[in-house]
Amino acid sequence: MNRRNALKLGVSAMAGLYLSPLLGQSNILNTPAFKGPFEPSWDSLEKYQVPDWFRDAKFGMWAHWGPQCEPEAGDWYGRGMYEEGSRQYKFHVEKYGHPSQFGFKDVINVWKADKWNPEELVNLYKDSGAKYFMAMANHHDNLDLYDSKYQPDWNSTKIGPKKDIIAGWEKAARKAGLPFAVSVHAAHAWNWYDTSQGADKNGPLAGVSYDGKLTKEDGKGTWWEGLDPQDLYVQNHELSAKPSGDSSVHSQWDWGDGASIPTPEYCEKFHDRTIDLIDKYNPDMIYFDDTALSLWPVSDAGLRIAAYMYNKSLQKNNSVQAVITGKILDEQQRKAMVWDIEKGQSNTIEPLPWQTDTCIGNWHYDRRLYNDKRYKSAKTVIHTLVDVVSKNGNLMLNIPVRGDGSIDELELEIVKEIGAWMKLNSKSIYGTRPWKIFGEGPQQASAGALTAQGFNEGKGKPYTSEDIRFAQKDKTLYATVMAWPENGVAVIKSLAKSSSYHTEKIRQVKLVSTGQKLKFIQTERGLEVYFPNQKPEASYANALEIV
Incomplete structure (x- = not known):
């Protein structure tokens, strides 16, 4: 059976084909999270109507900002720094040291965001004509940029800036009278970080493992003593059947093409982190950097998140004012959420x-584009x-933010x-x-x-x-x-x-x-x-x- 036909069978059939961690349908619908007309299925979510505030706004600004902006070396730094011979690998070795000794967890630790003034930036964007503002809540690097109940150690209030980044952005957006959106990317950390499992094939440190499989016990005497790197890197699993070192991570974005499939525990943790984000910061909009919804079709976590957000918005506003975006949507999915074109x-x-999302430079700040x-x-x-x-x-336009929080x-x-x-x-x-x-x-x-x-x-x-x-x-x-x-x-x-x-x-x-x-x-x-x-x-x- 090919993948397209498998998708047509629906979420229950996927459980056998893709080792899906799906809960039983009856259990899902009876949980308090789903009190309301929207259920975690495409058939239910397609009743969604896009609210007028979004249709009228037309123009939003985005701060796609997190610890990967600290090196100022461009997109996907937390992955590229582990790819031997790549531009970012060479940059990393020269600036920080070898990734077996100074990994991305250590980049997070030196990120301080000491010039970040969210109110100043949000007011600038409002003055430029933006009618809504979006902040990145987490990226594929798996660090939550908020006070995260389910990622209690690896979040920006505990390490790095030691600030609640999302709280700061939200306060500024609310004060400016702009709808507040968050972007969520962390569902893909499972395979995105798999380069951190590797080691150099050449040179004096050939064969010395990078830091992607370190455990809590390895931290004795280090700055991260007591923290478990696997809560960040989540690499205690086999690599994909088709190694993503050949850039097949792109073809595996929908968890196909030989991708390593996340465990039920991983999927449920992502679900809980996102529900926590919704409950704490009440975003008007969530952008998911996923094919359709997060973890679809190997998990229904994204469907449950969407149903929860729509029902919560309906209860609060007497109509659904929430917006959720996703990518590569089929005809039914485009009714259930807003199609985003990157x-x-x-x-x-x-x-x-x-919606289209784009940026004036790279997604993460890249000093080369400024210099040139x-x-x-x-x-x-x-x-x-x-x-x-x-x-x-x-x-939706991203203005890349420097590591220190300024533009x-x-x-x-x-x-x-x-x-x-x-x-x-x-x-x-x-x-x-x-x-x-x-x-x-x-x-x-x-x-x-x-x-x-x-x-x-x-x-x-x-x-x-x-x-x-x-x-x-x-x-x-x-x-x-x-x-x-x-x-x-x-x-x-x-x-x-x-x-x-x-x-x-x-x-x-x-x-x-x-x-x-x-x-x-x-x-x-x-x-x-x-x-x-x-x-x-x-x-x-x-x-x-x-x-």
């Missing part, structure tokens, strides 16, 4: 709200936002420039809905297809003044011209006299950023809009209000 966007108007000035520009961010909104989506001056300028555009044009973004078509122009024909989680951003040609993106609100149509027309005239072909898309008489066209009424002529060629001689600020995307 570093990419849909190529059509989606029938249900969705390789961040995404504000122009690129705004073009992404306008395109995503035209297709019924939201944009650099280049990032600050980009955030401020985004804010300048939003202040002038946000009425064409917030609270809008897709029009009959998302847009027109040559750029879309060059856009890349989605692959895996997404990953098609930046593959199309640059936008020109021939590229238009549409959105509507009430009886107003917004058409954003994606570059300033150098000849002074923008032609919107979809609004031609004989167009079937817009049959009402056009009475007025305004440039949203200035409120200036523009001369226009509606011909068989299109709606010809005559732009002013003077360009407004941030004229790389020019929203027109058409009534």
Whole structure:
């Protein structure tokens, strides 16, 4: 039986095929956590409706920040530092020492976050136009960034910064009046950390094991005496049948392709940690870095978490105001939660709200991008936002945070420039809905297809003044011209006299950023809009209000 057919059999059939730690259905439904209409099944969760606050917000900011930002050496540092010969391995050996002697647990210990000012950053993001804020609650490195009842030793209140990071972010977001979201990634620590089980094959320390299989007893006389490294690394298990040193960790993201399957204890601990997070900090939204829900399909832990969060929100608000996102969703799963596309966007108007998540640099802070000035520009961010909104989506943007908790001056300028555009044009973004078509122009024909989680951003040609993106609100149509027309005239072909898309008489066209009424002529060629001689600020995307 192939994997796709196995998935169709549902969660009970998976128990035999994938050693699933599922509880009996009757036991699940009788536990107090599930009092409410939502049960831990896709059939039940598909009754979910995305709340209007999320649909109206359109733009959120994310602090994808944790101990892997401390080295300032980019993404997946806690994995890459154990890959002999890799860039991060070489960096680690030079900066900290060999990973048999100074492992990722030790990186956590030197992370102090001494310049972190959550209120300052959240207010900056709000001023830039963000309508919700998300903080990372844990990453694949398995450190909880909050006062974690079920990860009592390996959390940020006990080691490293010795601060409740999520509490700080939440307080700042609530004070700013922004919905508060958390991102949860720790379900994958089981296989993600498996490089820490290895050892060098070459050099003077060949054969000396890295620190991934250390035990509590090994800590005598060290700074971590009394702590069990296996509560962090969880590597007391066999490696996957297909070793992830060949990067098959990506193909194993849905626990297939020969992946080592987590134990029931691991799955239940993840479940309990996440319920604890929900109960302590009451997030309005959870982003899961998983195929569908966490640990699916080898466990129903993610289904139980989703049902719990929806029922809790319903009880509190008399309607479900919670949002949960996941990746690579099938048609039913897209009804049960919000589809998240990583570093990419849909190529059509989606029938249900969705979100893209991307960053201006790498997910974790990377000093090289700062030194080489390789961040995404504000122009690129705004073009992404306008395109995503035209297709019924939201944009969640990460601004990489340095290990010390600050952002650099280049990032600050980009955030401020985004804010300048939003202040002038946000009425064409917030609270809008897709029009009959998302847009027109040559750029879309060059856009890349989605692959895996997404990953098609930046593959199309640059936008020109021939590229238009549409959105509507009430009886107003917004058409954003994606570059300033150098000849002074923008032609919107979809609004031609004989167009079937817009049959009402056009009475007025305004440039949203200035409120200036523009001369226009509606011909068989299109709606010809005559732009002013003077360009407004941030004229790389020019929203027109058409009534």
